[in-house]
Amino acid sequence: MNTAVAEKIETPHTITSRNFVLPDWTDTRNWLLPRLKVRWPHLQDIQIDGWLRSIIDGRDFMLIRTDNAVACAQMVKDSLSPVPEVVEKFVIAKDADNKDHVAECLHLYTDLVRWAKNVGARVMTIEQFTDVQHEALAARLGRVFERKTMFLRVAAKG
Numbered sequence: 001m002n003t004a005v006a007e008k009i010e011t012p013h014t015i016t017s018r019n020f021v022l023p024d025w026t027d028t029r030n031w032l033l034p035r036l037k038v039r040w041p042h043l044q045d046i047q048i049d050g051w052l053r054s055i056i057d058g059r060d061f062m063l064i065r066t067d068n069a070v071a072c073a074q075m076v077k078d079s080l081s082p083v084p085e086v087v088e089k090f091v092i093a094k095d096a097d098n099k100d101h102v103a104e105c106l107h108l109y110t111d112l113v114r115w116a117k118n119v120g121a122r123v124m125t126i127e128q129f130t131d132v133q134h135e136a137l138a139a140r141l142g143r144v145f146e147r148k149t150m151f152l153r154v155a156a157k158g
Contacts, residue, residue, distance in 0.1 A: 068095070069094065090129040
């Protein structure tokens with residue numbers, strides 16, 4: 001095979017996910033922290049930092065990453081329910097406008113769903129704070145259901 005032809009053949013980009021460990025916070029902090037502050041604007045940097053460090057090894061959390069995306073989900077147990085529920089906290093791309101970075105987010109959903117099944121959950125709440133479009137999620141994960149939640153504000157703002 002001649003060199004020019006070999007250079008034109010693109011090798012498929014393999015997305016590899018892994019557990020998010022403490023050194024990953026150093027690597028991702030510059031782009032992840034500002035995005036988390038959008039989600040939780042009432043928190044200071046040090047509070048987000050402390051929360052993230054506290055869940056890294058937590059059994060009730062799944063915190064994973066690729067080179068350009070980070071995902072977090074929490075297992076929630078209701079004492080009256082026989083099974084837990086998994087709730088997405090966030091699935092964020094380094095650059096939300098980069099389709100390859102968003103594809104890495106989509107890849108992380110596959111791992112979150114696998115974890116949810118492994119912990120015995122029957123339901124996983126998604127699209128809480130994500131860079132992945134609804135249509136892409138439905139295409140990857142299957143039918144996505146919608147649940148309406150009613151709530152009452154009981155405290156004055158401020």
